Amino acid sequence: MLQKLGKGDVDIFSPHFKKNNVVDSVLWSSGWLSNVIIIAIIFFLFYNWVPLFKTVSPIEFFFGTRWYPTVTPPLYGTLPLLIATIEISLFSLILTFPISIVVTIFMTFIAPKKIRYLIKIFLEFFSSIPSVVLGLIGLSIVSPYLQNTFNLDTGLNVFNASLMLTFLTIPITASMMEDFMVSFPREQIEGAEALGATSIETLWKVILPGLKGPFASIAMLSMGRIFGETMIVLMIAGNAAIFPTSIFDPAKPLSATIAAEMGETAVGTPHFYALFGIGVIIFFITLFINLIGESIRIKYEMEMRRN
Amino acid sequence: MEVSLKIENLSAYFGEKKILDSITFDIPSKAITAIVGPSGCGKSTFVRTINRMNDRFENFRTSGRIILDGEDVLSKNYPLESLRMRIGMVFQRPNPFPKSIYENVAFGLKIHGIKDKKTLDESVRSSLKAAAIYEQVKDNLSLNAYKLSGGQQQRLCIARALAVKPEVILLDEPTSAIDPIATKQIEDVLEKLSEDYTIVIVTHNIQQAARIADYIAFIYLGKLVEFGKAEEILTSPKEKLTNDYLTGVYS
Amino acid sequence: MNLYLKKRLRKQKIVFFTISVLAILILVAMMGIIVIIFVKGIRVINWKFLTSLPSFDFYGVPQGGIGPAIVGTFLITGLGLVFSVPLGILGGIFLSEYRTKGKLFNIMRMSVANLAGVPSVVHGLFGMAVFTIFFGLGLSILSASLTLSILALPIVIMVTENAMKNVPDSVREGAFALGAKRWQSALLVVFPAAFSKIMTGVVLSSARIAGETAPILFTGATLYLTYYPHGLNEQFMALPYMIWGLVTTSINISASTPFAYGISIVLIILVAAMNSVAMVSRFVMRKHDVL
C-alpha cells in the first residue's frame, strides 16, 4: 500500500537510536523481523531450486521454450510461462489503469459527497472479495460467453484472465489514486481556478500532470500485484504452456504453473526444484517491480517536501 | 531574590540558523517570569531548551549552560528523565492523553515507579485541586480527558505536570488556544502556584504578563533585550526596543 | 470571450458526462458480479449446507455441506492472526515511534513494504519449504496458519504504523515532558490511543487472509474431509480452496458449480461482515471523538 509522508515524518526523533533496555530491544527486533523473513524466503527458494542444475542447465531453464515436465526426458523451459505472465499482466494493467482513473475522477470530481462515500465503501468491500470468487465467475460465466460469442476453441484464455484480474485490481488502484487526488495541494488547484480554469481544465492541466509520479508508482504497485496473482490465472488462463500469440489464446502463467503442478510432483524431484525456480522468478520480478514503484514514490515525496 | 535557574550565555541553533543568541539571566525562584517578544523570536525555543524537549530534533544544537542546583542541565550526562521530573511543561494546545482524567494525572508518577494506590490517589487529588479543576471532575475521574472543555483540559495538563512535584513549570502560551474565562481561571491558578513553584510562562500577550508576571524577559530576534521586575519593564523600560514592543510597534 | 467560455463549459459537460457513464458502467458491472453470485448460489444455502459434512452421490453431485470448510477457514485465519498480530504490532510500534533518518531504518521500512508485496504463491512455496518440510510440521493446520501469519505480518505492521502515526505528536511531547522514556510513550500512551484503529485494520485484513488460497494449497488444505479435524497437526478444508476444487477437479462440474457459488456467498458475507465491523467501529470512534 502507498502511504503518504505525514508532517511529523522526518526529523522528529533523535537521529541515532540507542537500545536502552529490554523493551527497546524487543521492539527493535520485531522491526527487523520482516527483513529476516525476506532473507529466509530467498534462502529457501534457492535451497529448493539450485539442485535443479544437476540435471538442467540454467540457459535451458530461463530460455528454454518448452515446459513439458511430464514427458521423457522432461523439459523445463520457463520462457513461455514468463511470456504468458507478462502478456496477461500488461494487458490487465492496460485495462485497469484508465478504468481506475475514470472511477477516481468520477468519485472526486463528479459524484456528490454521499455517493462518493458509498463508492469508497463499496470499493473497499469489493477489494476484499477473494480472487478465487472472481476466478469462478471467469470460469463459469465469462468463459462460455467468450467461447460462443467469438467462436473460440476455449473461453479460458489471456483475455478472460486479464479481465478478471482487472476487476481484482480496480478497487485498490482506484482507492490509491483517490488518496493522492484528495491530498493534492489545494493552493495549486486554487491557483488554477483563480485564473478562471474550469474544473476539467484544472484536472487536465494541473492535477493529472502533478500526479504523474504517484500514478506511475501506483501503476507499478498494481502491476506487482497482478504479476503474482495465482488463483484467477490458475482457473481461467487456459493452462496451456504455449506462447500466446493472440489475447484469445490460452496460456500458462508462472504462478498458475506452480499451483497446478506442485500437487502432482514429489519432493526432491527435478520438477519440484523447477517449480521453486519459478517461485524465484516470480519473487524477484515482483520485488523489482515493487522497488521501482517505491522509488518513484519516494522521489515524488522528496519533491513534494522541497516545495 | 533566590535563583532557580541560571541561564549562562545560552545559544541555540536549528541547523545553521541561530535561534537564540547568548542569553544570560537568572530565573528567580518561586515567582512568575514571563517571556515576551514578537512572533518567531525564539520564545518557544527558549523554554523548550530548558527541559531539553528540542533534543528530539536532529539538527538542534546548543551552547552555554543552564544551571539548576549547581548542575548544567544541558550536559549530555544529565539524565533527561530526572530533568523532566524537576522541570514540568505545559504546552500551547492542551495535550491530555486519550485516557481517563485519573490516568492522565497519575501517569507521571506511574512511569517513575510509584505503584501504591493510596499515594497515587492522594497525589491525583491534590494535583487536581492545585490546578483548580478538582471540584468539576471529582465525581468522574474515569471520564476520558478528551471529553473535557479546552480550558479544563489545559488545567488537567497543569495538574498532570504538578503531580510529579517539579520545582519549575514551563508554560508555552498556555492560554492562547482557550477562551477568556478559562484564561482567567488559569491565571489565578498560576498566581497561586507561584507561591511554591518557579513558573516560566511564554506569552504573546502583554496584558497577561502585566496581570500575573513578577519578572519579565523580553526577547527579540533570539537576543535577550531586557530582563527585570515586571513593573519596571512595563512602566519604564531601559531599552528602546522594549518600549517599541510594549507600545505595539511590532504587533 | 463569453462565447469561448461557453464552449469550454460545454466541453467540460461532455467530458464529465462521458466519464460518469463509464464509471457508472464499471461500478454496475462490479455490483453485477455480486448479484450474479447471489442469484446462482442462493438456492443451495440452507442450514444443512452450512453445518453438515460434505458428500457426493454416485454421479458426483454434491449432497452435503461445507461445515468442515467453514471451521477450517476460521481456524487457519484465527491462528494466523494469533501468530502475526502481536509481532506485527511490536514491529509497527518500532517503525512509528523509533523513526530515524538512518539508512538501516530505511532498509527496515523497505523490507516491510517488500514483504507485503511478496505474491501469495511464493508464500505458499516458502511455507511448504519451511513449515511443512524443514520443521516437519507436515500438511497441517499449523503449517497453513503459520504460512498465513507470515503473509499477514507486514499488513499488521503497516496497519499499526499508520494508526500510531495518526496520534498527534503533541501527545508524545506530553509524555516526554513528564520524563517518559521512548518505550513508555510508545506503549503506555500512543499505543492505547491507536488501539481501536489498529484493531479495525486487523479485522479488515483478516478478511483478506480468510480468502487466500495459494498459501494453503501446499501446506495442508484438502478438498474432502468426512470429519472435523481433531488437532492442529491434521489437514483441513477451507472455503476458497473448496470453490476451486468444486469447479476444476470434481467429476460433475456442472452439478458442483452452484455449490461453488453458495460457498462464494458465504465468503462474501464473511467479508461484508468484517467490513461492517470495521465501518461501525470507525463510526463509533469518530462519534466519541477519541482521536
Ligand SMILES: Nc1ncnc2c1ncn2[C@@H]1O[C@H](COP(=O)(O)OP(=O)(O)OP(=O)(O)O)[C@@H](O)[C@H]1O
Ligand atoms: N523544529 C524546527 N526546525 C527548524 N527551525 C525551527 C524549528 N522550530 C522552530 N524553528 C525556528 O526557530 C525560530 C524561533 O521559533 P520559536 O517557535 O521559538 O518562536 P516563538 O517566539 O515561540 O514564536 P511564536 O510566538 O510564533 O510561538 C523560528 O524562526 C522557527 O522557524
Ligand SMILES: [Mg+2]
Ligand atoms: Mg512559540
